[in-house]
Amino acid sequence: MAVPWEEYFRLALREKLPTKTPEQNVDHFPPVLCLLEKRQELADADQGLQAQREVFHTKMAALKQRWEQLEQKERELKESFVRFDKFFQDAEARRSRALQRAAEERHRAGRQEAEALRLRAQLEELRRERARLQRQLQRLEPCARLLEQALAQLPEFQEVPELVARFDTLADTRAALRIAERKQVAEVEAARTQLQRLRDARQDELLALGQQRAQLQERLEAAQELKLQWESKWIQIQNTAAEKTLLLGRASMSVLHLFQLVSQHQKQTPTLDIYDTEGQLEQVKMFIQDLSAMLASLGQAKPVAPAS
Numbered sequence: 001m002a003v004p005w006e007e008y009f010r011l012a013l014r015e016k017l018p019t020k021t022p023e024q025n026v027d028h029f030p031p032v033l034c035l036l037e038k039r040q041e042l043a044d045a046d047q048g049l050q051a052q053r054e055v056f057h058t059k060m061a062a063l064k065q066r067w068e069q070l071e072q073k074e075r076e077l078k079e080s081f082v083r084f085d086k087f088f089q090d091a092e093a094r095r096s097r098a099l100q101r102a103a104e105e106r107h108r109a110g111r112q113e114a115e116a117l118r119l120r121a122q123l124e125e126l127r128r129e130r131a132r133l134q135r136q137l138q139r140l141e142p143c144a145r146l147l148e149q150a151l152a153q154l155p156e157f158q159e160v161p162e163l164v165a166r167f168d169t170l171a172d173t174r175a176a177l178r179i180a181e182r183k184q185v186a187e188v189e190a191a192r193t194q195l196q197r198l199r200d201a202r203q204d205e206l207l208a209l210g211q212q213r214a215q216l217q218e219r220l221e222a223a224q225e226l227k228l229q230w231e232s233k234w235i236q237i238q239n240t241a242a243e244k245t246l247l248l249g250r251a252s253m254s255v256l257h258l259f260q261l262v263s264q265h266q267k268q269t270p271t272l273d274i275y276d277t278e279g280q281l282e283q284v285k286m287f288i289q290d291l292s293a294m295l296a297s298l299g300q301a302k303p304v305a306p307a308s
Helices: 029-083 085-139 141-153 160-266 277-301
Strands: none
Touching (some): 160 277
């Protein structure tokens, strides 16, 4: 019996069977679908093989024609070198350009040759796949008869197109659900990644702020310690200045007192300001020097007592 409904399973057989199938003959339904799938794959493989063969022959013919054109171009170049030898410089430039184009053509031809080798390998692979599908088709041939019996026992599917439409609907629904699920999973993963990125950024920011705070705390402690040192030095300087000021005041008072005594001894009215310590000290110094000179002269004029 011929099977005219094989084309109806072209899309449905590329997916797995739906989770819910008719309750009748559920154990015999999947092998039949596998048989139809393998038959369809064999037909598709034959069509692909024929298309690849045609493309291969077309490319080989184009490659042969291209090689002939390249050989013709090389002959033309050789003839042009003989005829135009006196214009060697210009011809050399044209020859370089022509050789470059020829090299590009050879490179392109090499790529086409590699493509031809790849197509040959692909053709051999398709042949092996076709043989494998034929073997599977032979193994699944009994499933076709079971499918016919199943269709005869399913009143809701009087014709094969109805069954195919049911499979298409279930397959599309399942594919849509899978796409929606993958989309939701991708969105959740993206949100989770964004959240983790924000957490990491926040953690890095907190770590950086903690380090900056520790550095500022160290600088503050160092500044406070330096402040204490300078305050101690400032207090010491103030104390020293106070002692020096007190000593200077005492020295000034002593100098003023000596100056007043000298002025009284000389019976002179003090003419210097009371704060002119240096002038007062200079007057006292001069008085002491005069007094020392006077005492020295008196010592020299004193008669020496006779020895007893």
